[in-house]
Amino acid sequence: MSDASPADERVKDISRFRKALIRPELGGMVGTVAVFTFFLLFAFDSGMFNAQGIMNWSVVSAQFVIIAVGACLLMIAGEFDLSVGSMIGFAGMMIAIFGVTLEWPMWSAIMITFVICITFGALNGYIVVRTGLPSFIVTLATLFILRGFTIFIPQTLERKTIIGGIRDVAEGDWLAPVFGGKILGGLFTWMGDAGIIGVFERGTREGQPVVDGIPMLIVWAFALIIFGHILLTRTRFGNWIFASGGDADAARNSGVPVNKVKILMFMFTACCATIFATCQVMEFGSAGADRGLLKEFEAIIAVVIGGALLTGGYGSVIGAALGALIFGVVQQGLFFAGVESSLFRVFLGVILLFAVILNTYIRRIITGER
Amino acid sequence: MSDPIIQMKNIEKHFGSVIALAGVSVDVFAGECHCLLGDNGAGKSTFIKTMSGVHKPTAGEIIFEGQPMDFADPRDAIAAGIATVHQHLAMIPLMSVSRNFFMGNEPTKKVAGFNFFDHEHANTVTMQEMRAMGINLRGPDQAVGTLSGGERQTVAIARAVHFGAKVLILDEPTSALGVRQTANVLATIDRVRKQGIAVVFITHNVRHAMAVGDRFTVLNRGQTLGTAARGEITPEELQDMMAGGQEMATLEGSLGGTV
Known part of the structure; x- marks a missing residue:
């Protein structure tokens, strides 16, 4: 048997361009460059690129990243979670109920909230794999159930839908700063003193830098990107995620525990939503029943802009993170540029449509369909 | 010849009141390609699903490498060395x-x-x-x-x-393929057999079976019609057995022997 049979003359060498096109992150990379070029040209003087401005859109982008990483891995595993937004509202409310109303120590309120929310995620997953129903419908039900509880519980217990005072309760707690704290404060003070970034010129904070540290929200976003990317591309579990979303039956025939993979991904998505919610209530100091509205769609849009296929089996965490970055930069950038904010929705719709069309085209290249 | 690597003895499989397999016996030796032929509904699929651990037989015995086997699920069969x-x-x-x-x-x-x-x-x-x-x-x-x-x-x-x-x-494996691709797959089967692996080749195409098969077993209506070694049987006879004989012969006549 010849070990080097001649190359098949009908297999055309694919061009570098097409090869690059197959990488799921490409759309996100091009989009990121385009968005930054645009705002550097048209909004450079608006303060968008000074320390405060950068922190502004970084925080917004990081919020999108946290939920996009969860949605991305779940979508690659072949499922959706529409309950992310409600889960954010619900998780925030749980922390407030346990921490403020029931006066539990903050760390235990946060922990019990994680347990409850991840259990709901597992329940979503269990129902989906057990019944074989589309996750779209199952999690749509969860969307309403969780939102209903988020309004009902505080109204029954406190006769209001916004519970404040979380910051006072969290004072001195060991776990709360992991979500609500800031790091590298010393570095920013030094940069302020050295004149690299601006300092407040009057008021009670005179002399302090305008940005006094990196919020833990951003740290969480980076941690989740790194974790998700390594899990997906460098572990056997990552291979199972791709396989479960690519073709669940073929994966099962090869001995991949598809149901387990899917349930775990639902749990991970719920975990990401809870991280988001915890950071948010620590920042605002309050929990509101309307928090997280429409976040599920924003997460899915970021993931799709990042090159993942809605049908599963293909995508990248880096791409989803870039999608989230585009999302955050454009949303805040239009504000800086003084553009009417309703146009953001127009932009969102257009870019979503464009991304989906591009992704379908890319899938044809990969699978060789015509 | 040594002992068969896998023996299926009088396998019966009932789905409720439907008898899908009514006592099928097949044995396969290492390094042979055993073709399982049969028309649609003959019970080929049910039979191989029994062999690969998807279905549990209602009655009958599976002996793998001399040991009676009882597969709980496909993973058991895969672990034992039966791949589908x-x-x-x-x-x-x-x-x-x-x-x-x-x-x-x-x-x-x-x-x-x-x-x-x-x-x-x-x-x-x-x-x-x-x-x-x-x-x-x-x-x-x-x-x-x-x-x-x-x-x-x-x-x-x-x-x-x-x-x-x-x-x-x-x-x-060949039912959805073109001529050239079929030839490639058949060549692969031949190569695998020579490595000493037992191949069970399910098909309803007699020509594909004849190309690589060492022995042929024909199933019809959930029963074994018989097993023949290569050279003991002609393609026409196989075709007749699969289709249930007489009826097909008349039909074939009217089509001018093109089937």
Whole structure:
């Protein structure tokens, strides 16, 4: 048997361009460059690129990243979670109920909230794999159930839908700063003193830098990107995620525990939503029943802009993170540029449509369909 | 000849009031290609699903390497060395050949206490195996979707062999393929058989069976019509047995012997 049979003359060498096109992150990379070029040209003087401005859109982008990483891995595993937004509202409310109303120590309120929310995620997953129903419908039900509880519980217990005072309760707690704290404060003070970034010129904070540290929200976003990317591309579990979303039956025939993979991904998505919610209530100091509205769609849009296929089996965490970055930069950038904010929705719709069309085209290249 | 690697004795399978298999006996030896022929509804699929652990037989015995076996699920059968290559549902088009090849059997290496997917090893092995099977890949990261149907079957067979299959069940591997691709798959079957693996080749195409088969068993209406070795039977006789004889002969006559 010849070990080097001649190359098949009908297999055309694919061009570098097409090869690059197959990488799921490409759309996100091009989009990121385009968005930054645009705002550097048209909004450079608006303060968008000074320390405060950068922190502004970084925080917004990081919020999108946290939920996009969860949605991305779940979508690659072949499922959706529409309950992310409600889960954010619900998780925030749980922390407030346990921490403020029931006066539990903050760390235990946060922990019990994680347990409850991840259990709901597992329940979503269990129902989906057990019944074989589309996750779209199952999690749509969860969307309403969780939102209903988020309004009902505080109204029954406190006769209001916004519970404040979380910051006072969290004072001195060991776990709360992991979500609500800031790091590298010393570095920013030094940069302020050295004149690299601006300092407040009057008021009670005179002399302090305008940005006094990196919020833990951003740290969480980076941690989740790194974790998700390594899990997906460098572990056997990552291979199972791709396989479960690519073709669940073929994966099962090869001995991949598809149901387990899917349930775990639902749990991970719920975990990401809870991280988001915890950071948010620590920042605002309050929990509101309307928090997280429409976040599920924003997460899915970021993931799709990042090159993942809605049908599963293909995508990248880096791409989803870039999608989230585009999302955050454009949303805040239009504000800086003084553009009417309703146009953001127009932009969102257009870019979503464009991304989906591009992704379908890319899938044809990969699978060789015509 | 030595003992058969797998013996199926009087296998019966009932689904409620339907008797899908009414006592089928087949034995397969290592290094032979045993063709299982039968028309649609003859019970071929039910029979191989019993062999590969998907169904539990209602009655009858499975003896694998001299031991009576009782498979709880397909994973048991795979662990014992019985691999099934399905016509569809074997490969995931969006994933690379290398990721597909090792799906469910991913090699890992430890880095800093964590287990990581050993892509380097996976890619090297995949390229070697594919070259041995005569498939030219652009690279191990080429998506399976770009391969032809015959190449996908070949990858699936190569994968089963690589992971230590002793009995390879091929469920109609050629039924959706063109002439050239069929020839490639048949050549692969021949190569695998020569490595000493028992091949169970399910088909309803007599010519494909005749091309590689050592022995032929015909199923009809859930029963074994008989087993014949190569040279003991002509393609026409096989065709007749599959179709249930007389009826088909008349039909064939009216079609001018083209079937």
